[in-house]
Amino acid sequence: MWKLFRFLRPYRALIALVMILILLQALAELYLPTLMADIVNNGVQLGDTAYIWRMGALMLGITLLGTGVAVGASFYASRISSSFGRIVRGKVFAHVERFSLQEFGEIGTASLITRTTNDINQVQQVLMMMLRLMVMAPMMCIGGIIMALYKDAELTLVLLVALPVLAGAIWLITSKGMPYFKAIQKKLDRLNLVLREGLTGIRVIRSFNRTEHEVKRFEQSNRDLMETAVKINQIMAVMMPLMMLIMNLSTIAIVWFGAHRIDDGAMNVGDLMAFIQYAMQIMFSLLMFSMMFVMVPRASVSASRINEVLEKHPAISDDAAGGMQTGSRPAEGVLEFDGVSFNYPGAERPALSGISFRANPGEVTAIIGGTGSGKTTLLHMIPRFFDAAGGSVRIDGKDVREWPQEELRGSISLVPQKSVLFTGTIADNIRYGKEDASDDEVRKAAETAQALDFITAMPEGFDSKLDQGGANLSGGQKQRLSIARALVRRPKLYLFDDSFSALDYKTDAKLRAALKGETTDATVIIVAQRVSTVMDADRIIVLDEGQIAGIGNHKELMEGCGVYREIVASQLSEEEIA
Template structure:
């Protein structure tokens, strides 16, 4: 957890003032029992009413000063911890943005969400308590012991028994709680995952009548979290009664032995009252410390998980010596490229070599799992190749900055993702400063203008979360418009026409051919009709190239391609 406290640096002056105000508050509270002792021993015993008013008024001032110091320290501690949480969340989010898809696959989206929200909140809450209670409790305890010793040394022997018992109880509970708190955070991850899958996949769940199954799945994850939480709370719940028992027994012992010392003339009544208050302060300071220590294990578990994210170094980094391409055309070359997913038994693609020229359309076709999307994902460097090279305008993509490389690319993913906001905002996601005319033009090329104009607010119509208020085909067309508005040198379409009817598909490809005449276009598709007119078709089979050529050339030379064509087109259409 100490590693994370480096983010407190901007608030160091606030933290210093918290410590100063906490110190003043503690000194004031330690001084009050002594003033009360003087009122009893001098004012009450001797009947000195003016003295009682004088010291009583002074006690009121000290109490008000303590209250003001407490309010100020609490406010500054809250400001510091909330600011700390904001900075850590921002750093985590920025760091995660640099992750490759490999890191996302390794940690999981649900876990990253939990670490960015719940885990940071746990640390933030403990920081607030640490700045107040963990600082105040030791000062109160040590100061209370010193003041108690000043009143009666022999009576402090009561603490020799009470304090070790309390410390052992706290240590025992905390040592059992730490592993359980770690388990709780993992179970929150699991619950978050189940909820996220159930909600995002609600249409699939309902269509297959699996609502009851998902409910049971959620109940299992929730029950698992509940049982662990109950177990850890039972352990923690035993601490407070034990501490109160020790506190009350200590009070009885102090009054018992203090009364004997008063009888023998070794102590005054006011001193016994003050001693009892110091004993309460000492015990309550330990209780405060235990409250912090109860929360620390969970925060410690959370901080470990946060530090795991910070410690994860992105596998994709910009090279130390970056190169810039002298050409700005979009020429793509695959030179004997092989790539495997982490933990996979065999490569996803092997020994891939081809060239995609500017002004030409290269189509990639093949069976399910042939490696089509994998090949496309390597171009914007979502993953790095295991061997071989991918060159863009003659430069290895690993020698280009990721920002420079991706600025050349208009990418349409296999799963068309839209963001919450207006249609215009979603299209402008491809080019932030795109003018209204550019947005409309991109929508027209993507064959989206017609359905947009039919919506009540046109381009200002709001897209719901996940694009649930538009159809699959409409989502694909908006995703294509988002890529086209960039006017990129390279356009990558990952099965981006699958949800379109044949008429819209044909119109869109005709419009694209004219719009992207100067760009390098790579299309991944399942439909033969989508790729037939491409300048170059690459046929993949089990991660390897089975054939390269035009439609007619492949019909003569590539058996895999002939099988795909015959499975989709009639003999008349093939002819």
């Protein structure tokens, strides 16, 4: 957890101010019992009313001062902890944005959400408590012991028995609860995962009548989390009654022995009253520590999970050579695969093996193959979502690993297999590809993507609002907006990952015809399942189990590639093939 506190450096002055305010609060609280003892000893016993009023006014003034500094300390402690949470959340989010797909797979999206929200909140709350209690508690404990010794050293022997018993009880209870604190965060991850799957997959769940099954899954995870939380609370619930029992027994012992001290004339009544208050302050300071013992273990688990994210280095990053060459980006867009192979971690066989081809500007290169043949994996290697295990992927003769990622991806437009849209207007989503795109550029991109008709038919046109994930659009409409977002960028490489699957054949044909006029100077790679989508490509690459089964145009492949003929025969009639 201490590693995270390096983000508090900008607030060192405020932390020092909080320490000073808490010191003043502690001094005020420690001085009040002595003033009360003086009022009893010198005012009440001697019948000096003026002295009582004078000391009473002083007590009121010190109380108000203590209240003021306590409010100030709480305000600044809250401000520091909230700012700390904001900084850490920003650091985690920025770091996660640099992760490759491998890191997302290792940690999991649900866990990353929990770590960025709940875990940071846990550490933030403990920081606020630490700024107050971990400073206040030792001050009150040490100060209380000194003042108790000053009032009566012999009576302090009672505390020598009570304090170790109290500390031992706190340690025993917190040690029992520690394993559960570590388990509860993992169970929260599980609950978040089930909830996320249940909400994002609601259409599939309802279409297969699996609502009851998902409710049971959620109830099981929810109950598991609840049972762990209840066990923690049951253990911690013992703490307060036990503490109060020890404190009350200590008070009885102090009164018993103090009464004998008063009878012997070795102690005044006011001093005994002050001693009892100092004993309570000492014990309450230990209770403050116990509260920290409850919170710190859970926060420590959360902090280690946050540090795990921050210390995880992305598997794909700019190397020293590539990272220095900023300001340049692919100028032509010539794409080459040279003996490329790739393995997913733990896979039995390579996802890609011996892939070699060249795609030139002004040409359309299509990739087709069966499910699991490696089409999307091949496409994802171009923008470096994955790095080749063997061979190289080159753009303009230079390995993509030598290009800075920002420059490389700035020259590529990818339309993913699953359309991803963001909340905001239609124009905002298209401008996601180019922030400074003019209205004419946005409109032109939408027209080329065959999206202009349905956009203009909407009441607010390009200013129409989209729901989360574009839920208020059909699959084909979302796909066309994704294509428009790619087109507005006008890059050197276009990557279409099965991006026409939700379109009808007529719209598919019109869109591909419109694309030809817009991509004459760019390299176009199309991954598709439909033969009709790839038939007119300049070059078709047929993949089979991660290897190239054939390269050529439609006519050449029909003559010399059995895998391609099988795919064509499965989709087209004999008349269409002829």
